[in-house]
Amino acid sequence: MAAKPQRSRAARPFDRSYYTVGSLLARQAKAIGRQPALVWEGGAWSYAEIDRRSRALATALRARGIGPGTSVLLMLDNHADYILLWLALARIGAIEVPVNTAYLGDLLRHVTASSGATVLIAEAGYLERFTDAVTAEAKLARLILRGEAATLPPRLARLQCHGLGELLAETATDDAPDERDPQKIMAVMYTSGTTGASKGVLCSYAHALEYSRCVVEVLDLRKGDRYYNVLPLFHIAGQWAAVFACFIAGSTAILKPRFSVSAFWDDIRQFKCNVTLLLGAMANLLYRAAPAKADRKHPLDKILVVPLFPEIRDFERRFGVRVTTNYGSTEVGVPLRSGFNRRKPRLFQLANARSCGRVVDDRFEVRVVDERDEEVPPGTPGELVVRPKVPWIVMAGYLNEPAKTVEAWRNLWLHTGDLMMRDKAGNYYFLDRIKDAIRRRGENISSIEIENGILQFAKILECAVYPVPSPLTEQEVMAAVVAKPDTALDLVELNAFLETALPKFMVPRYYRLATTLPKTPTGKIQKVLLRNEGLGAPHWDREAAAGTDGNQQRPKRH
Numbered sequence: 001m002a003a004k005p006q007r008s009r010a011a012r013p014f015d016r017s018y019y020t021v022g023s024l025l026a027r028q029a030k031a032i033g034r035q036p037a038l039v040w041e042g043g044a045w046s047y048a049e050i051d052r053r054s055r056a057l058a059t060a061l062r063a064r065g066i067g068p069g070t071s072v073l074l075m076l077d078n079h080a081d082y083i084l085l086w087l088a089l090a091r092i093g094a095i096e097v098p099v100n101t102a103y104l105g106d107l108l109r110h111v112t113a114s115s116g117a118t119v120l121i122a123e124a125g126y127l128e129r130f131t132d133a134v135t136a137e138a139k140l141a142r143l144i145l146r147g148e149a150a151t152l153p154p155r156l157a158r159l160q161c162h163g164l165g166e167l168l169a170e171t172a173t174d175d176a177p178d179e180r181d182p183q184k185i186m187a188v189m190y191t192s193g194t195t196g197a198s199k200g201v202l203c204s205y206a207h208a209l210e211y212s213r214c215v216v217e218v219l220d221l222r223k224g225d226r227y228y229n230v231l232p233l234f235h236i237a238g239q240w241a242a243v244f245a246c247f248i249a250g251s252t253a254i255l256k257p258r259f260s261v262s263a264f265w266d267d268i269r270q271f272k273c274n275v276t277l278l279l280g281a282m283a284n285l286l287y288r289a290a291p292a293k294a295d296r297k298h299p300l301d302k303i304l305v306v307p308l309f310p311e312i313r314d315f316e317r318r319f320g321v322r323v324t325t326n327y328g329s330t331e332v333g334v335p336l337r338s339g340f341n342r343r344k345p346r347l348f349q350l351a352n353a354r355s356c357g358r359v360v361d362d363r364f365e366v367r368v369v370d371e372r373d374e375e376v377p378p379g380t381p382g383e384l385v386v387r388p389k390v391p392w393i394v395m396a397g398y399l400n401e402p403a404k405t406v407e408a409w410r411n412l413w414l415h416t417g418d419l420m421m422r423d424k425a426g427n428y429y430f431l432d433r434i435k436d437a438i439r440r441r442g443e444n445i446s447s448i449e450i451e452n453g454i455l456q457f458a459k460i461l462e463c464a465v466y467p468v469p470s471p472l473t474e475q476e477v478m479a480a481v482v483a484k485p486d487t488a489l490d491l492v493e494l495n496a497f498l499e500t501a502l503p504k505f506m507v508p509r510y511y512r513l514a515t516t517l518p519k520t521p522t523g524k525i526q527k528v529l530l531r532n533e534g535l536g537a538p539h540w541d542r543e544a545a546a547g548t549d550g551n552q553q554r555p556k557r558h
Contacts, residue, residue, distance in 0.1 A: 007368040009362040010406065011389035019206045021090040021186075022178025022384045025051040026246065032223065032250050034237070038243075039226075039271065040080055040255040045249075050087070052173075055130035059174045060167040064160075066177065068093030071117040071188070073140075074234070075099040075126050078257045081146060081164060082233045083243060085121060090205070093179035094119075096187040097200075098234035102520065104129045109200070111190055113137035114200060114400055120156075121164065124149040130156055182206035183392045188399050189236050189330045200329045200399030206392035211236070212244035214334035214360060218326050219251035219275055219304050228273035228300075230259040230282075234331050241304075242277055251275070261285050261525065268298045277304040279523045281462065287315045288461060288484070296320040302340065307430055310452050312353045327430055331395045332386045332414055335364035336428050355427040363390050366428075368420050373411045381431055384420035385413035419446065436527055438467040443504055447527075453502045454479060457494055459487045464517050464525045467536045468510060478539065479508040480517060480530055489513065493538050512539040 018024070025047070026035070033048035040496040045053065066072065072094050076082045089096045097115045099108070101123075108129055112120075115135075118142050120130070123149035135155045143156055146164040151157075167338040179186075186205045190198040221227070227246050232239030246253040255272045259282055267273070278286075283305045289347050295318055304451050305312065316323050328334035338357040367375045387396050394414055397405035408415050419431040431437070431446045438445040447465040454463045461484045467475035483489035491511045497505045518526040530537075 019182035054087035065251040099536040208394040225251040228276040478510040
């Protein structure tokens with residue numbers, strides 16, 4: 001019998017003291033000061049040390065003219081220094097602008113110029129990317145360098161330059177108060193650019209802490225939990241959903257530079273981690289690795305996987321873990337979530353292997369709407385729109401893009417750009433990014449549904465499905481596929497499999513063999529790059545390959 005939909009709850013009271021980074025750190029330093037807050041290969045800091053070190057660094061930054069409202073670009077790798085800088089900037093009211101470490105050329109120029117940042121804090125190894133062309137429109141006046149650079153690009157050489165080491169060595173703290181206004185802008189988080197040019201999302205202090213607080217609830221984070229994080233700190237998931245969530249809960253964040261399938265379980269055992277967050281692609285790669293006798297010999301218990309994949313229940317059983325999920329974005333925070341409690345549906349549970357959760361209804365209202373912004377009934381796909389019940393917990397807008405801000409906020413709802421569906425029980429289902437959905441011969445197709453079907457084929461490691469121009473009208477379906485290592489992949493066999501696994505209108509017309517797929521540093525496949533290549537990239541057309549006898553001509557094996 002289906003569960004009854006949840007009744008909407010009253011908005012949670014707004015607690016100003018909760019939303020300040022400085023007061024949070026001070027509180028934890030007083031309550032659990034000796035407990036490790038951050039651990040990395042070869043080092044660890046307690047909550048008391050994190051509080052003291054970030055306060056001292058805030059003083060050093062203030063002494064260099066960095067204060068409330070100063071926009072600061074950070075192009076840094078995953079390490080403890082990054083976390084100290086982020087916390088110190090938050091304490092003094094400066095605006096953090098994290099930069100994707102894969103950016104260069106026009107992408108880097110766009111962020112550097114559009115952010116209006118006057119300070120750059122960067123690894124020495126990234127400085128060569130800041131060419132005259134990249135910095136031509138920048139307002140940079142000061143450089144803080146991590147590491148040593150033999151030479152500086154001409155424009156950077158004219159900036160006031162400091163070594164990060166000298167700032168970190170200073171231990172004095174001034175009497176300037178921490179920033180305490182929850183509606184002030186704490187960060188400009190640029191979207192990952194998977195569907196187009198990245199936009200700068202204006203995030204308040206309340207937005208950052210509420211996003212992180214929701215993850216604390218999703219994962220049931222507690223004091224003593226050890227949270228393994230491999231996501232980059234320039235990304236909202238690595239910084240807020242992992243590290244910041246730990247600081248709120250009083251857990252320990254384990255910081256690693258990057259994700260590795262071969263190192264993952266050894267790391268979990270070495271650092272005694274019982275919690276982690278994995279992108280769906282990461283969890284899928286772990287699942288597709290060869291089974292081992294030690295698959296259950298580890299302390300990992302709770303995993304947040306976003307998004308889920310069809311074999312997630314088998315993943316739980318194989319590795320002896322509990323999995324939960326949520327739906328969130330840089331713009332809207334985390335309005336939908338699941339949890340681990342299977343006895344009390346009111347307290348959230350993972351309804352099935354496809355749902356991304358139910359509404360966090362003491363903080364958000366959500367609807368699924370059609371192209372006219374009219375709400376659609378259960379079982380009907382539409383765009384997810386969101387609005388907050390608590391002030392300042394979703395984006396304040398897009399930086400310097402008023403038209404896109406108005407478009408996103410039309411009719412008093414924040415439009416996510418995500419295709420979603422809800423059932424009668426109140427569970428929500430993510431179907432696709434609207435820009436990634438495919439219109440083929442009158443049918444609306446979810447690229448994710450096709451990808452899930454392709455991943456059922458035993459020889460596939462990963463794949464991406466996206467639209468390409470149709471010689472008739474509308475669009476056709478292209479599937480880029482990567483074979484498992486040392487595996488011969490026959491596209492005719494794959495196509496025959498999909499003809500039995502998917503509705504006929506979902507079976508791709510075009511297939512592309514690839515050794516790798518383009519990804520952001522957070523592991524998201526950049527479909528925009530694949531779409532831009534379209535039919536210009538080498539591919540196999542199953543319709544053109546069909547002979548007069550109806551048999552398929554076999555493409556070369558991979």
